[in-house]
Amino acid sequence: MELKQLLDFIALEDDRLKLQYGHPDETKRILARTVKITEELGELSNEVLAFHSMQRKEKMDNHTKETLHEEVADVLITTLLLAKTLNMDIEKVLEAKIEKINKRHETATPSNTI
Ligand SMILES: [Mg+2]
Numbered sequence: 001m002e003l004k005q006l007l008d009f010i011a012l013e014d015d016r017l018k019l020q021y022g023h024p025d026e027t028k029r030i031l032a033r034t035v036k037i038t039e040e041l042g043e044l045s046n047e048v049l050a051f052h053s054m055q056r057k058e059k060m061d062n063h064t065k066e067t068l069h070e071e072v073a074d075v076l077i078t079t080l081l082l083a084k085t086l087n088m089d090i091e092k093v094l095e096a097k098i099e100k101i102n103k104r105h106e107t108a109t110p111s112n113t114i
Contacts, residue, residue, distance in 0.1 A: 032112060044071035044072060047067055
């Protein structure tokens, strides 16, 4: 999948969510989408714990590699929806961040060398 396809889906989903939940002001949408990321991150955390058998027995049902992967996707999608609400050019922001991270590694001195 190309980034453009993903961002086209995010734009479509953004429109659908605005129709589904009405058009609250932008600040409310930003807050709601930030909370939604937290909800999805909790679901991902639950999947990770269950996938590694670190949950109580009663919470261990219906967790698979697929449900774990779905929750990773939910976190990405909800994060991209927040980025859209913040009117970010996510492609440019990601490029700049990747460059920053790469430079950090290029200039870092390995701490585990003698
Ligand atoms: Mg989810």
